[in-house]
Amino acid sequence: MLIDQRHLPGDLRIERCESVEAVARAIRELRVRGAPAIGIAAGFGVAIAARDSTAEAVADLFVDLERAAALLKATRPTAVNLAWAVDRVVAAASGCLTIEESRQTTLSVAQRIARDDLASCHAIGSHGAPLIPENARVLTHCNAGALGTAGYGTALGVIRSAHAAGRIREVVVDETRPVLQGARLTAWELLCDGIPVTLITDNAAAHFMQRGRIDVAIVGADRIAANGDVANKIGTYGVAVLARAHDIPFYVAAPLSTIDLSIPDGSHIPIEERSPDEVTTIGGLRIAPDNVRAENPAFDVTPSRLVSGIITDRGVARAPYAESLAALFRESTLSSARQASA
Amino acid sequence: MLIDQRHLPGDLRIERCESVEAVARAIRELRVRGAPAIGIAAGFGVAIAARDSTAEAVADLFVDLERAAALLKATRPTAVNLAWAVDRVVAAASGCLTIEESRQTTLSVAQRIARDDLASCHAIGSHGAPLIPENARVLTHCNAGALGTAGYGTALGVIRSAHAAGRIREVVVDETRPVLQGARLTAWELLCDGIPVTLITDNAAAHFMQRGRIDVAIVGADRIAANGDVANKIGTYGVAVLARAHDIPFYVAAPLSTIDLSIPDGSHIPIEERSPDEVTTIGGLRIAPDNVRAENPAFDVTPSRLVSGIITDRGVARAPYAESLAALFRESTLSSARQASA
DSSP: EEEEEEGTTTOOEEEEEEEEHHHHHHHHHHHHHHHHHHHHHHHHHHHHHHOOOOOSSSSHHHHHHHHHHHHTTSSSSOOHHHHHHHHHHHHHHTOOOSHHHHHHHHHHHHHHHHHHHHHHHHHHHHHHHGGGTEEEEEOOEEEEGGSSSSSOOSHHHHHHHHHTTTTTEEEEEEOOOOHHIIIIIIIIHHHHOOOOOOEEEEHHHHHHHHHOOOOEEOOOOOOEEEEEEEEEETHHHHHHHHHTTTOOEEEEEEOOGGEEESSSSSSGGGBBBBHHHHHHEEEEEOOSOOTTTOBOOOEEEOOOOSSSEEEEEEEESSSHHHHHHHHHHHHHHHHHHHHHHO | OEEEEGGGTTTEEEEEOSSSSHHHHHHTSSSOSSHHHHHHHHHHHHHHHHHOOSSSSHHHHHHHHHHHHHHHHHHHOOOOHHHHHHHHHHHHHHHHHHHHOOOOOHHHHHHHHHHHHHHHHHHHHHHHHSSSSEEEEEOOSSSSSGGGSSSSHHHHHHHHHHTTTTEEHHHHEOOTTTHIIIIIIIIHHHHHHHHEEEEEEGGHHHHHTTTTOOOOOEEEOOOTTTTTEEEEETTTHHHHHHHHTTTTTTEEEEOGGGTTTTTTSGGSSOOOOOTTHHHEEEEEEEETTTOOOOOBBBBEEEGGOOSEEEEEEEEESSSSHHHHHHHHHHHHHHHHHHHHOO
């Protein structure tokens, strides 16, 4: 079950995805969005495929799971959490000896991914809150909140933790065209939590920085390369350039599952091109001439030199990121190994 | 008569403004917008006030004109063309000896402002076109086109002249939230003229620059201070910062009537704050939570250090602007004096 985010903030609708195809469609159509959340949804998609499989042998079931995995991974190309979660659930099934064990294992790994993500968000919040100055006016872009994760959020996790510590004066939210995740989702989440919010158009962010209205900027991420380059919602790179021009710290908050050490830098991150209709219409309303050509890249890449720090569930990485991110993974593996042997 | 721009591009409606109040409302409600166009409309507003006045003495008529001037100048604070045009028409009436002469003079000066603006736009186009490189991909923001002037446009005048000279490969148009003048008006104008256009969200401009898709940026202006600081549509300042970060020339195109030598720099330009409803709704559709706080500054100020050149009807000014802009006015006055004595 997931919130169909397309109808927020006007309408809080819960959707029950009864098949792997329904999960894939929910991801493709942005009913669920946000890198960690689509990873979690896709993980459950594999578990649903295991449940629904009519295979009578484990090997045949595994073929069904691989077909489900391919379907899910093809929905959206940029967020690495999607492939990461799908691969993790499928890999867990590969060691199973019976169909029933495969079904239980895929479900429990999917559930664990969701549980771990919630814990990661709280850890990100704890690591990030001390970076937010007292009485801070914080700018955020898109939605890196509870809706984009298993709960609490990444960038909004830091904001929630900083707010709990009494450090937040105001959160300035970019509306985030074309899909308006800032206006529809982030503003709604912050209002629900009683955190002071001011909504602006994306165009107004530079003016707010110029007028001294922003102390720090913080965003989420869809994929982070080994060198610290960050793919995130279109417009993020512009915010990062503007923050640098105004000497405003620019932080990225994401769990380790968003970091892709297999690619050296951001040039290897595929950027999803979505339908031009998202640009030329809003909620079914046509806002541009009928026959106009439009382009709609859904993400951009912020080079790591513009990133003041990457706030992860395992701590804050600083430049040079090639070293600091690799070190977080080494510590994470050690700590997992220690937990496993304990 | 003016085009009610709120209904474009879907519907081309001509509105007949029968009273000075109707003109003031048309300006306030953005039926007509663009610094030169609202100046022209307001000039005709004074002429309409002269026509409609029931005064029987010239002194009483002049009181009516001053009341009309105050009404018109209060509609929008940022564009200096508005006050400039109103003052010019009222001043012309001040020398008139009869009511009939006042009516004829105000009308003929209003008509002359419109005629001169059209000529200015063509001159801006001629001066600016050589600055556009061969095969250029040009970014523009908001609408500085025929709709925002008496015709041809300022920034779009340069683009039209460059296109006529075969230099334009593509015009990339920022949609320009909140009122979407880029999506609704600029895209429409360019399509009507057969100039290749690609519409993007404001968020995508930085990504396009990063990918080498933009060779030059050009915008209009609502007011330019004596030192070359430029007030223009919200988001312009962000475009200027981004252009500088990518070594892309950033030009401003405007007639001398947009330059306000009475203020030393941009900090003296009043920035209009418009209704938050423009941010929280689009075409009547609610896109944000009901009780969210929003801010809606309609303009921002780009410091002259980010401006590669100011393309006027009298030539191109370059830094240091305090000297170059003042020189354009001296030459303009000399040339007017020469014309008058010829």
